[in-house]
Amino acid sequence: MTAKPLVAVTGASSGIGEATARAFSAAGHPVLLMARRIERLDAMRLPNSICRKVDVRDRTAVTAAVRDAEAEFGPVDMMFANAGIARLGDIGKQDPADWDEMIAINVNGVMNSVHAVMSGMMARRHGTLVMMSSIAGRKVYPDHTVYCGTKFFVHGVSESLREYLSSYDVRVLVVSPGIIETEVLDGVKDPDTLANYKANKAAIGGGIGAEHVAKLILDAYQLPQNALVQEICITPTRQKY
Ligand code: NDP
Numbered sequence: 341m342t343a344k345p346l347v348a349v350t351g352a353s354s355g356i357g358e359a360t361a362r363a364f365s366a367a368g369h370p371v372l373l374m375a376r377r378i379e380r381l382d383a384m385r386l387p388n389s390i391c392r393k394v395d396v397r398d399r400t401a402v403t404a405a406v407r408d409a410e411a412e413f414g415p416v417d418m419m420f421a422n423a424g425i426a427r428l429g430d431i432g433k434q435d436p437a438d439w440d441e442m443i444a445i446n447v448n449g450v451m452n453s454v455h456a457v458m459s460g461m462m463a464r465r466h467g468t469l470v471m472m473s474s475i476a477g478r479k480v481y482p483d484h485t486v487y488c489g490t491k492f493f494v495h496g497v498s499e500s501l502r503e504y505l506s507s508y509d510v511r512v513l514v515v516s517p518g519i520i521e522t523e524v525l526d527g528v529k530d531p532d533t534l535a536n537y538k539a540n541k542a543a544i545g546g547g548i549g550a551e552h553v554a555k556l557i558l559d560a561y562q563l564p565q566n567a568l569v570q571e572i573c574i575t576p577t578r579q580k581y
Pocket of ligand 1: 355378475517519520521
């Protein structure tokens with residue numbers, strides 16, 4: 341057992357999840373890293389880490405990974421339900437299979453991650469759920485229709501969970517970034533949508549680094565358990581909408 345509690349991160353193989361896993365590891369926490377690209381997790385070589393090839397759509401696999409890590413490092417004190425994809429596209433033309441995939445990962449995957457740790461946190465009356473939404477969970481954008489739906493879901497559930505878990509002293513923090521430099525655009529198949537997004541991004545001078553989001557999550561986590569940052573909304577300064 342290490343002195344600092346275990347932190348679990350879904351979607352730890354790139355972008356915001358990877359940056360957050362690195363930040364908590366550097367702060368001395370053991371970390372459970374989950375994603376489908378296990379080779380990326382292994383390559384991070386973080387101390388006191390457990391890497392698991394987990395698809396967040398598989399509730400049993402998420403729970404099993406958490407149980408394995410807890411057997412080694414003690415209870416998960418923070419779950420970052422971060423894994424997500426953005427199949428952005430014109431809703432009138434988009435293949436509904438893309439809708440299903442976004443809903444399965446961004447909605448069901450987040451709930452599977454919550455499920456794996458929530459009852460333990462309630463029993464211990466300690467813990468933090470970090471829920472990955474987006475600025476697109478606060479307002480809508482062209483070609484973001486179902487993506488926005490998934491992120492509005494995360495916002496709604498997070499607020500309800502926050503109220504419910506407050507009497508158990510469990511914190512719920514929702515993260516709502518604007519444009520962050522990650523691999524998220526790899527999931528955009530529609531060439532027009534991708535071109536428009538990239539043009540808008542270039543016009544505002546690009547996105548910001550994932551390490552800034554990670555630092556804010558670490559800062560919020562490090563506050564005493566009776567202090568909750570309810571939401572982190574961070575965007576490039578020049579991002580108007
Ligand atoms: P990346 O594409 O860099 O990271 C996405 C991560 O999610 C990867 O680690 C990927 O791992 C994982 N993932 C995707 N699908 C699954 C799955 N089925 N099971 C397990 N893991 C999965 O993008 P970001 O870091 O940007 O994305 C992280 C979160 O941030 C997402 O929820 C995204 O919606 C949100 N977000 C991003 C913004 C941005 O501008 N970048 C803005 C606002 C929110 P692997 O493929 O190895 O499984």
